[in-house]
Amino acid sequence: xxxxxxxxxxxxxxxxxxxxxxxxxxxxxxxxxxxxxxxxxxxxxxxxxxxxxxxxxxxxxxxxxxxxxxxxxxxxxxxxxxxxxxxxxxxxxxxxxxxxxxxxxxxxxxxxxxxxxxxxxxxxxxxxxxxxxxxxxxxxxxxxxxxxxxxxxxxxxxxxxxxxxxxxxxxxxxxxxxxxxxxxxxxxxxxxxxxxxxxxxxxxxxxxxxxxxxxxxxxxxxxxxxxxxxxxxxxxxxxxxxxxxxxxxxxxxxxxxxxxxxxxxxxxxxxxxxxxxxxxxxxxxxxxxxxxxxxxxxxxxxxxxxxxxxxxxxxxxxxxxxxxxxxxxxxxxxxxxxxxxxx
Amino acid sequence: xxxxxxxxxxxxxxxxxxxxxxxxxxxxxxxxxxxxxxxxxxxxxxxxxxxxxxxxxxxxxxxxxxxxxxxxxxxxxxxxxxxxxxxxxxxxxxxxxxxxxxxxxxxxxxxxxxxxxxxxxxxxxxxxxxxxxxxxxxxxxxxxxxxxxxxxxxxxxxxxxxxxxxxxxxxxxxxxxxxxxxxxxxxxxxxxxxxxxxxxxxxxxxxxxxxxxxxxxxxxxxxxxxxxxxxxxxxxxxxxxxxxxxxxxxxxxxxxxxxxxxxxxxxxxxxxxxxxxxxxxxxxxxxxxxxxxxxxxxxxxxxxxxxxxxxxxxxxxxxxxxxxxxxxxxxxxxxxxxxxxxxxxxxxxxxxxxxxxxxxxxxxxxxxxxxxxxxxxxxxxxxxxxxxxxxxxxxxxxxxxxxxxxxxxxxxxxxxxxxxxxxxxxxxxxxxxxxxxxxxxxxxxxxxxxxxxxxxxxxxxxxxxxxxxxxxxxxxxxxxxxxxxxxxxxxxxxxxxxxxxxxxxxxxxxxxxxxxxxxxxxxxxxxxxxxxxxxxxxxxxxxxxxxxxxxxxxxxxxxxxxxxxxxxxxxxxxxxxxxxxxxxxxxxxxxxxxxxxxxxxxxxxxxxxxxxxxxxxxxxxxxxxxxxxxxxxxxxxxxxxxxxxxxxx
Numbered sequence: 001x002x003x004x005x006x007x008x009x010x011x012x013x014x015x016x017x018x019x020x021x022x023x024x025x026x027x028x029x030x031x032x033x034x035x036x037x038x039x040x041x042x043x044x045x046x047x048x049x050x051x052x053x054x055x056x057x058x059x060x061x062x063x064x065x066x067x068x069x070x071x072x073x074x075x076x077x078x079x080x081x082x083x084x085x086x087x088x089x090x091x092x093x094x095x096x097x098x099x100x101x102x103x104x105x106x107x108x109x110x111x112x113x114x115x116x117x118x119x120x121x122x123x124x125x126x127x128x129x130x131x132x133x134x135x136x137x138x139x140x141x142x143x144x145x146x147x148x149x150x151x152x153x154x155x156x157x158x159x160x161x162x163x164x165x166x167x168x169x170x171x172x173x174x175x176x177x178x179x180x181x182x183x184x185x186x187x188x189x190x191x192x193x194x195x196x197x198x199x200x201x202x203x204x205x206x207x208x209x210x211x212x213x214x215x216x217x218x219x220x221x222x223x224x225x226x227x228x229x230x231x232x233x234x235x236x237x238x239x240x241x242x243x244x245x246x247x248x249x250x251x252x253x254x255x256x257x258x259x260x261x262x263x264x265x266x267x268x269x270x271x272x273x274x275x276x277x278x279x280x281x282x283x284x285x286x287x288x289x290x291x292x293x294x295x296x297x298x299x300x301x302x303x304x305x306x307x308x309x310x311x312x313x314x315x316x317x318x319x320x321x322x323x324x325x326x327x328x329x330x331x332x333x334x335x336x337x338x339x340x341x342x343x
Numbered sequence: 344x345x346x347x348x349x350x351x352x353x354x355x356x357x358x359x360x361x362x363x364x365x366x367x368x369x370x371x372x373x374x375x376x377x378x379x380x381x382x383x384x385x386x387x388x389x390x391x392x393x394x395x396x397x398x399x400x401x402x403x404x405x406x407x408x409x410x411x412x413x414x415x416x417x418x419x420x421x422x423x424x425x426x427x428x429x430x431x432x433x434x435x436x437x438x439x440x441x442x443x444x445x446x447x448x449x450x451x452x453x454x455x456x457x458x459x460x461x462x463x464x465x466x467x468x469x470x471x472x473x474x475x476x477x478x479x480x481x482x483x484x485x486x487x488x489x490x491x492x493x494x495x496x497x498x499x500x501x502x503x504x505x506x507x508x509x510x511x512x513x514x515x516x517x518x519x520x521x522x523x524x525x526x527x528x529x530x531x532x533x534x535x536x537x538x539x540x541x542x543x544x545x546x547x548x549x550x551x552x553x554x555x556x557x558x559x560x561x562x563x564x565x566x567x568x569x570x571x572x573x574x575x576x577x578x579x580x581x582x583x584x585x586x587x588x589x590x591x592x593x594x595x596x597x598x599x600x601x602x603x604x605x606x607x608x609x610x611x612x613x614x615x616x617x618x619x620x621x622x623x624x625x626x627x628x629x630x631x632x633x634x635x636x637x638x639x640x641x642x643x644x645x646x647x648x649x650x651x652x653x654x655x656x657x658x659x660x661x662x663x664x665x666x667x668x669x670x671x672x673x674x675x676x677x678x679x680x681x682x683x684x685x686x687x688x689x690x691x692x693x694x695x696x697x698x699x700x701x702x703x704x705x706x707x708x709x710x711x712x713x714x715x716x717x718x719x720x721x722x723x724x725x726x727x728x729x730x731x732x733x734x735x736x737x738x739x740x741x742x743x744x745x746x747x748x749x750x751x752x753x754x755x756x757x758x759x760x761x762x763x764x765x766x767x768x769x770x771x772x773x774x775x776x777x778x779x780x781x782x783x784x785x786x787x788x789x790x791x792x793x794x795x796x797x798x799x800x801x802x803x804x805x806x807x808x809x810x811x812x813x814x815x816x817x818x819x820x821x822x823x824x825x826x827x828x829x830x831x832x833x834x835x836x837x838x839x840x841x842x843x844x845x846x847x848x849x850x851x852x853x854x855x856x857x858x859x860x861x862x863x864x865x866x867x868x869x870x871x872x873x874x875x876x877x878x879x880x881x882x883x884x885x886x887x888x889x890x891x892x893x894x895x896x897x898x899x900x901x902x903x904x905x906x907x908x909x910x911x912x913x914x915x916x917x918x919x920x921x922x923x924x925x926x927x928x929x930x931x932x933x934x935x936x937x938x939x940x941x942x943x944x945x946x947x948x949x950x951x952x953x954x955x956x957x958x959x960x961x962x963x964x965x966x967x968x969x970x971x972x973x974x975x976x977x978x979x980x981x982x983x984x985x986x987x988x989x990x991x992x
Binding site: 030073074108109112115117120121122123124125126152155156158159162163165167168169170171172173174176190191195196197200257261263266267269270271273274279280281282283284285288289 | 348
């Protein structure tokens, strides 16, 4: 089967926040994913699916069901760990990072994995059949309409997302494997809200709106029509831009570990959290991590205040508690003031 | 899984209480396990994971939320049964956890049934299995460590009580500590191996301390004085049962052992009380209160300050929610009136910034009233009326049946009617012992007959859905009315949370109604909304009802099983509408009629308190087909009967 053509990421008009947040997560999978909120028809799903084309190659253990990272000794599956314990070398191959979709209708057993029925009936043996979380290890886990996901599926998702491990104790099988994924969710807030605990698992969040400038709207229509007329030609037209962006992502990935952060900026991130009264320390850490990733994306050596501000814009909104009869839970002026005071 | 480099225990910044309690739990299983509750992102899970290195070769075994009964308790060994034709026991998680630590993350989301049985096994120290034709018994001595974020649902008091210790964690507020946390986290992520090595020395030291304390703890003498002190402390905290004294003494003993002493100091008891009594402290009833006053006069042994410190940290499931507690004091500091005597502002210096009066931007006529938690306790009683004729009617049952396929698979049973949802694992287990006989003419290893088939039993959280529509207009703010109203709603929320119901809240004032809380199971959030709800302005009652209808119709699409109950709290004095020319009361009546037409169960709580009563709320109740209660009458009756007609849904 020929692979279905995908609308190129770089051909999406506007929606800069959404594009940036997705790119940042590809550069640094430790950011914790992104929640994209917005009305229908704002290219949410298109952007996530288009992201697949930009994903970098990564080293992986050959033939491993969980595509373990041969260099990540902390997160190896049992099979790979056994190889290391026997002081043997893991066979390495290069594979592409993927977007794994979790459909809203997915059942719990498909998500976490379950007893391999065929194997049990044919051979009378118990074997673990990996589920979607196994596929998602080291990849992007995409949940469209995440607010409509069944409660008990959300529970298991929370469990895995918190630990980076999927522990299965069900239907006669007992198994655990690494499940470190970038969680990308999209939702239309009109259709109901998302559970607060799940919300907190997202590192970043963006709100997308339809473009309001007539010029841009026209451009959206034009590109869509051109794509529908002949996808191959359209995609070819963007290949240069796509390659450029993919190259930038690769470069930023290599730069990531070399970026420095001034202690003063760490302090301002901490002050920001205290000043805004957000729960826990995840905000401080995520703001800094995001700022580092932004700096890497811009090919800088050190994080500056602007990076922190940009990071705060992506990290904070969904973590602010909204109060009754208050227009927005997020007061950007306050954030600016808190950050500028410290600078 | 190989997890060599977990974030080290000794590298965790601050959180002294949580760390201490953890050490106690690891040292002495008799302290009854530990529950850690608190905000997200406060290193709860990190702490538990980090203990792996401290107690090696003991293990920390996870009980995941997806666990099914067969694997937890153990079951028939399928492979042995199929291949050798013998019935053999295949040990489950409870057998693996023997002599180890069981860790439950997000324990508030775990099926209650499982949690209860796990506690039963822990207290008994043995696991008895009678299932799948297997009868077996094995030792299961372990310590439970659990974490939860009470933002979404907490545990009921009966389950909280079974944990020996409880610790509530909050974020570090010290700036340099916060920076240290970021720095260490970054360093760990960059190179976990090097980071762990840096703390390896301290980790070894701490592990030695634990192992030393484990030996010492049996030698720590419990004197009669300490037993008396324990009894006094527990009596003062109105603990139910006698578990508390026992845990208190064991914890004090362990604290002494960790301090390398073979005797208990009163300080150990005080420290232990913080861990052991926090989630057991009950609000005394009227008589108890008097009794306490008497005993206070005669007995000065227990330091008053100690007692207040203990009650200052209420667990989330207690009548006074700990989170609510923190904020109560602050929210009303805006205007300083309506302070609740029972509120404890001890911890308000640790507040999370909610104090900013500007954030909420109340205008001059707005005020935020405190929740009156002492006035009365209305119990909600939901009666489900089932109409036998409609039950077999059009298509209703099919919906329920397909819906049964949703939900979490908890166990399997022999099917009673048609088989719709096969539990394949249970079916294989049932068939396994006969395979040797059956296999003769078959290529497959397994031959399943009809009598083997088992059906899945699924559990879905169906509770009622309560949608509160609260009048927050200026007239409600008068005469301290809002305080009583908030009190009433507060108790209904408490009740909703205990029953695992879902709640939503709409408030209306000034020109419009606003959805404060979309329908959710987070009663904690609802309480925060309620706490911060300002009053003032006009009464757009119709808009409030319209918003309710809108929410419910969206929700109904998502969840067919939903049984919504609308609770309208108002004085009925509607005086604002979207379009200025319309009649506010007429509009409200119109909306009420629509609610009635959709057969939504509803209750109206009338808060009208003026000398001249207009009785509009009563009329609205009639139109809506709602049960009508007067706020003052509610105080006497203490019960709200809600009749739900299931067939109408």
